[in-house]
Amino acid sequence: MKKNTKVILAGSLIFMSILVLLITATPTSSGAEVPINHLNENGKEYEERYITTEGFLIENSVVWNADAIELQFDIQDEEGHKLSVYYHGVQPDNFSDDVIVIVHGYVTSDGIFEADKVQTRCPSVYEGEDPEDYDPDIHREMDRQLNIDDD
Structure with a gap:
């Protein structure tokens, strides 16, 4: 050759x-991103399909089994539609009230969402400041203080 x-x-x-x-x-x-209400209404359509959805954690629904490393919880959207989630993995650190939970996985035949990935984010942390409230003098003073401290 x-x-x-x-x-x-x-x-x-x-x-x-x-x-x-x-x-x-x-x-x-x-996977497709599907709202909770659509999952509840058309769950059979999404069986065996990898999907992503998100909702607010219902804190009193959290059941954590540390020995088996299993997490079960419910999430709900802004309209109050709920979805039960099962996750075999470590519980996220900031798993508390007012946290948005993003789940990736599959809907089982009994309507439970079996997640293979769970992410959280706090909505208040990611909200931006109102541009109308911006005060450039505050930033100038902070910059001046930083430059003084560096000298």
């Missing part, structure tokens, strides 16, 4: 290997 033929075959083999890895790894990351 010629050297060019070997290089082309090796390059093709590497390319095909990468392509197969990408195809097998991406189905779990390409």
Whole structure:
């Protein structure tokens, strides 16, 4: 076999290997984002499909089994539609009231959302300041103080 033929075959083999890895790894990351009320109304439609949804944690619904590393909880949207979630994994640190929970996983035949990934975010932390309340003098003073401290 010629050297060019070997290089082309090796390059093709590497390319095909990468392509197969990408195809097998991406189905779990390409799920649809579905609101809770739509899941409740059309749960059968989403069985066996990887989806993402989010809602506010209902704190008194949290059941944590540290021995089995199992977490069960309910989330609800702004209209009050609820979804029960089961997660086999570590409980997030800031798992408390007024936290938004983002879950990725599958809906089972009994209507439970089986999550394989759970994320949290606090809505108040991510809200921006009102631009009308911006005071440039405060920032100038802070900058001046920082420059004085550095000298």
